[in-house]
Amino acid sequence: MKKIEAIIKPHKLDDVKDALHTLGVAGLTAYEVKGFGRQKGHTEIYRGAEYTVDFVPKVKIEVIVDDDLATKVEDAIVEAARSGKIGDGKVFTYDCAGAIRIRTGERGPDAL
Amino acid sequence: MKKIEAIIKPHKLDDVKDALHTLGVAGLTAYEVKGFGRQKGHTEIYRGAEYTVDFVPKVKIEVIVDDDLATKVEDAIVEAARSGKIGDGKVFTYDCAGAIRIRTGERGPDAL
Amino acid sequence: MKKIEAIIKPHKLDDVKDALHTLGVAGLTAYEVKGFGRQKGHTEIYRGAEYTVDFVPKVKIEVIVDDDLATKVEDAIVEAARSGKIGDGKVFTYDCAGAIRIRTGERGPDAL
């Protein structure tokens, strides 16, 4: 199995979710993160003091899929999350050694 | 070493933590995530407009352990987190190539 | 490529980010987590009832880098995040099998 992690712009989450759903991916997990990268942050002002905030809000999604689905998932994410502007984010892929569905105890790809 | 990630129902966190503690696991890390899967979300209504929210609040825990403890940890999580209902979540296992304790600089299993 | 995850004290985030930036790391992702470990939690009191809170607020950072940079990144994090007190946190390293930059579709180390 493969674990695919994507860091995307927050408002792309729904599109990515829908794209993966169409692909037959049964589940995914998402959470809010702060990203630091090429996309510039911003300046904040509080009573005359200026602060530079380098981090930009992003959403990270994680989806574990069977090996043969991995490339399709990567491509689907890239397509759904792309706006063409700096800060669109990244997709990273890792090996996943095991999976269990807690409810049933099923293991491996069946657990997905 | 192995990294074990589990996505569980939020109110199971304390039970899982206790189960792992009993097993001799020295530490773990947890955070709130939003899950999309078989468990249905819900409908929200704001001034007559209905929105479907597919994501369900979950907690993700991560624990890095020595290889020989991995299966026990998996089993302990499954047992502590199971309610038998849809949405109980998953346990995923990955290889971990290195670990360092920041305070001391210890490396490998000693760092856990 | 390698993925390096570090769990650190929240107020060390800026120092770590700066250290990695100096090292030439182009991007990283951070989020807030709750840690359970050797560092003790605290007691809370609400209308006479005492609750023990075992979890301590931490920040987790993730950075994916080319293999040859990995050790330097580990060392830089350890150095920047260390205070010498319990709860300084851990650095974990994993293999990363693939990376894509969403904006351009670049793959592998070029995507970082």
Next chain:
Amino acid sequence: MAAINVGDTAFMLVAAALVLFMTPGLALFYAGMVRSKNVLSTTMHSFVSMGLTSVLWALAGYTLAFGSAEGPFGAIVGGLSKLGLSGVVSGVSGVEGHLIPESVFAMYQGMFAIITVGLITGAIAERMKFKSYLIFAGAWVLLVYSPLAHWVWGGGWLGLSGVGALDFAGGTVVHIASAAAALAAAIVLGKRKDYGKPELVPHNLPMTLLGAGILWFGWFGFNAGSELAADGVAGSAFMVTHLAAACGMIGWLAAEWIGHGKPTSLGAASGAVAGLVGITPAAGFVDVLPGMLIGLIAGVVCYYGVRIKTKLGFDDALDVIGVHGVGGTTGALLTGVFASTAVNAAGADGLLAGNPAQMLPQIVGVVVTLVFSFVVSFGILKAIDATVGLRVDEETEERGLDIAEHAEAAYVF
């Protein structure tokens, strides 16, 4: 219309507005203490009382409470001539020289009914069906609150024109009555699934503290306004109200500091509310130092009072009984101890002013209110439980009532 007193009217218009404002304050006070998945549900309990109770009060509650006390049932319930607030728009209330428009009086009293219902809801948090709550609240206003208000303030058998129980601003009618209903509700509803678990901590204490601040502010309308005139007694009621709140805070914090080693902000807020509850029946009847003492005692006693639930094993989620029941009872009894006609000629002397006999009506007031409210509330709740059902199902409780009952999420940060 007979000549109204403009100054008194000005004061009572504002006092009525202040008492209304207490209910959103109470909503915050309570909602800050629940988990974030039940914030809106808890807020709605108080908010909807501003709608439902107000309507019922206008239709029937006011006349049941403040309609004529003449006639065969006059000691028990007000006459029905003011159904739908008939004639109120051009009536006047009060005593010669201090007349105010009856519209103002009727609304001022209606605000008391609203918040009294709101107070009960601390006991039902995080598990009661909204629909069942509405039925309960409506029935309670008409069957418990309105008669009680009539007994004590409407010329009925329990107040100054009857048994002689002193209750300046609602120690019995408001606080003890709501706490007795809360007790009934906690018993009939049963404990929350997660009762006793560490996750049951307040989700937003700044919200609770703001609520306490609003309550304190509004309580001036509640207590000083109960004089129905901007006179010296209103001034003295204002003074002891403020100082009792202050002393209640100090009392609770001191007890907590000694007992747990730390003074908490929830303790400060709870102590202030306890002091305010304690002084409510006494407000226009006692001098400064007795007023401060009442506040201090209420603060300390309620600090211990909130532990009763753990002892007795019922889940009074937000401590209605520990604060309003215990504090209200303490205040009602101490009113009998400290009341003085030197402060208010229209009141009575208490124990320390040489009139131990005043303790009797005070005790009667407490016991009657407790028993009456508890029994009727219990009956209403059991009837609802047997028909519509009182409690949400397990999955709703787990997921939170905001989404399940109201299809909303409180926060999306």
Next chain:
Amino acid sequence: MAAINVGDTAFMLVAAALVLFMTPGLALFYAGMVRSKNVLSTTMHSFVSMGLTSVLWALAGYTLAFGSAEGPFGAIVGGLSKLGLSGVVSGVSGVEGHLIPESVFAMYQGMFAIITVGLITGAIAERMKFKSYLIFAGAWVLLVYSPLAHWVWGGGWLGLSGVGALDFAGGTVVHIASAAAALAAAIVLGKRKDYGKPELVPHNLPMTLLGAGILWFGWFGFNAGSELAADGVAGSAFMVTHLAAACGMIGWLAAEWIGHGKPTSLGAASGAVAGLVGITPAAGFVDVLPGMLIGLIAGVVCYYGVRIKTKLGFDDALDVIGVHGVGGTTGALLTGVFASTAVNAAGADGLLAGNPAQMLPQIVGVVVTLVFSFVVSFGILKAIDATVGLRVDEETEERGLDIAEHAEAAYVF
């Protein structure tokens, strides 16, 4: 200075403070409904009106609205003798026996201008440039609000001394005028980028509910205070205001429960506001049951009113038109139905009191206000759009206006 009435002055000082307090309440009410990246921007819309509108009101607005109605243009706009509030510090206002310092009157009226501007901003949320908003707000106070206030309350052609439209506390001047401006703004600005997407849900409903509570509280100053005296009419305005809010809440919740199967907390708050809007023009003119009916109808009608935008396809982000336009119109017309000189001799009889002719001025009042405010607002907005530009760029809208326009983040938990 002629002898002022101390009681009335006491009341009006407090009423003015209460109306001021409505604006922070409105800020919360609105800000809770936007996304967390636009909280401060939305709050600022209301807050800055407390600065900008107040200053313009003092400099020119007051005299345009309440300056002398004599002279050739007296029916259209007030004379300029009170520019800069000249002479107000020692003037008096009102009728013999109920005189109050003119300073109090001028400020009381100024608070209305502030919140009316604030109301409009529900339509511009999450996409308008701050600078352009300031220009619009300033122009609107002087070109729309001040003349309108003169027409209706300042002795101009539309009010009791002219056409005879009844508007006790601002159904036209405040609610319909702001809604018409909101409509113009929604049209000229266009929809938000994410209009229709699920992410557009309220970020903090407890904030909105607190805002609604403050609005309700302050509305007593708004409606009862509009009598400018602490008398029986003020009392009756207070009474129907409260009950209409209650009935509005019940009406909206009932419609929602039937329509969607769930009663929401946002529905409760919106319904209460709808009821308050509906009763505003009628407040001092109608008896209890008509007042309750107006509230109930407003609650139900506005529940359907907020859907207009989806039908017509403009993005009135926080439903100014659906609530204030629809509710204000409903109230203005129903005032013509239910008004009664038995309640207020200084008013007029309406349809049900045998005077169907009163419907005409009511309709004229609604239409004139709608058209005047819409047309002038549209013109101002188009002019700004053609010069400074109205709308933030796409990236700003995506990132949120708080950071881009104000260099601040609302929350750092």
Next chain:
Amino acid sequence: MAAINVGDTAFMLVAAALVLFMTPGLALFYAGMVRSKNVLSTTMHSFVSMGLTSVLWALAGYTLAFGSAEGPFGAIVGGLSKLGLSGVVSGVSGVEGHLIPESVFAMYQGMFAIITVGLITGAIAERMKFKSYLIFAGAWVLLVYSPLAHWVWGGGWLGLSGVGALDFAGGTVVHIASAAAALAAAIVLGKRKDYGKPELVPHNLPMTLLGAGILWFGWFGFNAGSELAADGVAGSAFMVTHLAAACGMIGWLAAEWIGHGKPTSLGAASGAVAGLVGITPAAGFVDVLPGMLIGLIAGVVCYYGVRIKTKLGFDDALDVIGVHGVGGTTGALLTGVFASTAVNAAGADGLLAGNPAQMLPQIVGVVVTLVFSFVVSFGILKAIDATVGLRVDEETEERGLDIAEHAEAAYVF
């Protein structure tokens, strides 16, 4: 009891309630600006003053401030006949025709003491031991605030019956005194560990803005109420208070927009407060345009004032000195410039009304207050530091004072 004026009493009862409400407002204002781990600690600083200061005020503060000014020490401190508010319940205050119950006067003044202590705490945020704060606050009320209030308002040597400094509502007694104490505290406590780091940004600006809204609302009670009657001067004080707040907001925003290119919501709130501070001493003495000018100047000057701390290198965490010190001083001096007996016959003429001599007592008032409060505060703080210790340990500061000092977490979302 001599005949009280009902209208004035109505007004002052409400004014006292409004001033009390400012303290929860201040708590929000401050707490929104700290980090989320110190929210409750900061809130408690203000809240506990409602308990502690009130009790000390009742026991001794009131008599020290407003006890008899006769006798050998009468110019320095009030006589002790009113210890424990003895006799206040049946006393009256004020001038013939405008008498109010002394209970109302005593509480009204007590509310000033409460918030003055609260103001200081902006300087001690995020690092002072709670226990040490309590000792400091208690000592300060009795040793600094009460004598100062006596000097200026209690018939002592500094006010109208002495040197002749004009201070309508507390520019010196409240704002300069608290700022001087804040300066002492910032110096003695030292900087926060993380001073200067980017993480020191406000955690919840909507909370701060709500606090500012409540402060503005309550300030009407503070300034207009300082007339102690609902008359024309109260009206004019109300008017300039409101307009100065508005102008302060505009002033700060303009300065910020020019200086940083962006107008912030914290700037709007801070500017409004600066305007309110500036007008406080002048409120009942100046006409509209001077009042607006004072507000505008205060807004601009305080915008620069908050930078002093960076220059001088002390950590006045929430800018007590920059806003209340600078604003209060500006206001006190400008009162000497703009005061006019045409506005208030009981006041004095200032520079522009042809009485340059008035500048002297104004300067004396500022300097005396600054020096007196700073020196005594410094002494108290040093004494506490040497015994109990002032500052929490490093780990507590890192973890946050909420958990370490109060065993609570503000938020659990």
